[in-house]
Amino acid sequence: MFDAILQKAKLRLRLFRLPNLLIIAITQYLIVHFLLLDNFWHANYLLFVLSTLLIAAAGYAINDYFDSAIDSHNKPHRAWQPFKVSSYELLSYYCLFNFLAWLIAFVLNSHILTLCLLTSFSLFIYSYRLKKWFFIGNIIIALLNATAVASLGLVAQNYPLELWAFASFAAWLTLLREIIKDMEDKEGDAIYGSKSMAVVWKAYWVKNMLYFIKVLFALQLFYFAWVWKSLYFFSFSAFFTGLLLFLALRIRKAQFTKDYSSLSLWYKILILIGFIGLIANHYG
Numbered sequence: 001m002f003d004a005i006l007q008k009a010k011l012r013l014r015l016f017r018l019p020n021l022l023i024i025a026i027t028q029y030l031i032v033h034f035l036l037l038d039n040f041w042h043a044n045y046l047l048f049v050l051s052t053l054l055i056a057a058a059g060y061a062i063n064d065y066f067d068s069a070i071d072s073h074n075k076p077h078r079a080w081q082p083f084k085v086s087s088y089e090l091l092s093y094y095c096l097f098n099f100l101a102w103l104i105a106f107v108l109n110s111h112i113l114t115l116c117l118l119t120s121f122s123l124f125i126y127s128y129r130l131k132k133w134f135f136i137g138n139i140i141i142a143l144l145n146a147t148a149v150a151s152l153g154l155v156a157q158n159y160p161l162e163l164w165a166f167a168s169f170a171a172w173l174t175l176l177r178e179i180i181k182d183m184e185d186k187e188g189d190a191i192y193g194s195k196s197m198a199v200v201w202k203a204y205w206v207k208n209m210l211y212f213i214k215v216l217f218a219l220q221l222f223y224f225a226w227v228w229k230s231l232y233f234f235s236f237s238a239f240f241t242g243l244l245l246f247l248a249l250r251i252r253k254a255q256f257t258k259d260y261s262s263l264s265l266w267y268k269i270l271i272l273i274g275f276i277g278l279i280a281n282h283y284g
Contacts (some may be wrong), residue, residue, distance in 0.1 A: 015064065016057040016093075023268060024056060025049055027275055028152060031166060034279040036156045044108060048155050051104040051116055052148055058097035059123035065090040066127045111154055119144060132194040138178040146171035162278060165224050169274050172217040177267035179210060180251075184260035207251050214244045236277045243270060 028049050032040040039045070065087055098120050105113040122144060131137035150167040153159040182189065182198035183206060190199045197206055221237035247266055254260055 015060065017060050019268075020060075021053050021056060023271065024053060024148060027149065027170075027271070028052065030275055030279055031149060031152055031163070032156070035160065035162050035166070036152065036158055038156055038158075044155050045152075047104050047108055048112065048152070051101040051108075051112070052151075054097040054101035054104070055116060055119055055123070056148075058094045058101065058120065059127070061090045061093040061097065062124055063127040063131075065094065108155070112151070115147070115151055115154065119147065132189075132196065134195050134200055135197050137196070138175055138182070141178050142171040142175040145174040161227070166275065166278055168220060169278065170271065172213065172220070173267055173271050173274065176210060176213055176217075177264055179206065179213075180260050180263050180267065182206075183254070184257055184264060187257075207254075210251055211248055214248055218244060232280070233277075236280070240270075240274060240277065243273070 028045075029040050032038050032045055101116055101120070102113065105116040122140060126137055126140050130140055146167040149170050150159075150163060153163055179197060182196040183203070186196075186198040189196055197209065201209075218237070218241040221240060222234070225234040225237050247263065247270075250259075250263060250266075254263060
């Protein structure tokens with residue numbers, strides 16, 4: 001019986017992408033503690049982070065609800081196959097987590113409540129329709145990740161330039177990762193009518209788009225180095241651009257699903273490396 005309970009718990013943790021939720025929480029902690037120079041353990045921050053995690057978990061649930069058929073083709077090992085997690089259970093999680101997040105946001109203030117409502121609505125529309133549109137779904141997720149960073153300023157009532165740098169950093173890396181995930185899921189997406197960039201364009205052109213986004217991203221890094229007149233951040237920008245170039249070479253060689261899965265993981269690692277570098281620049 002204990003083994004059955006443990007197995008069920010593991011399935012639910014996979015369902016809600018625990019590693020992704022941990023990345024969100026760690027990122028918000030780093031920003032509050034090192035950038036906004038405030039006490040992360042203050043009740044307002046803890047409640048805000050909890051509401052963010054609940055909305056993210058709800059987003060995963062509703063996305064899996066609408067994508068059950070596609071995921072059964074692209075990711076047959078995933079936890080939310082119909083015989084493991086029912087559609088009713090997914091919807092129950094979605095409603096419960098959103099309700100709790102909105103309740104927490106209501107306690108905090110009206111601005112945060114409005115933001116949470118808009119985010120929940122955006123995630124629903126994304127999962128229901130927009131993720132199948134050409135490039136639009138990728139941009140939506142990139143902007144929502146940037147919002148999760150920038151919105152910490154609502155709690156702190158403080159919006160330093162570094163906070164916007166963090167937000168743009170999250171947006172660029174998320175956009176790159178979302179396109180790579182589309183490449184990973186291309187076969188199943190095409191079968192079920194998705195019009196993602198990976199489906200509509202040949203791999204050659206999608207890869208060129210990834211290179212173009214990387215160039216824009218690198219230019220922005222050096223722009224911030226110039227604005228801050230920071231030799232450290234210039235060096236970090238050069239180092240990070242080198243990492244982007246390294247991954248560009250891996251993208252060029254990528255052909256199979258496993259290649260794109262590996263690249264997707266790399267971009268998660270880059271997010272943490274980048275945030276640590278931005279924080280170090282704050283103290284440099």
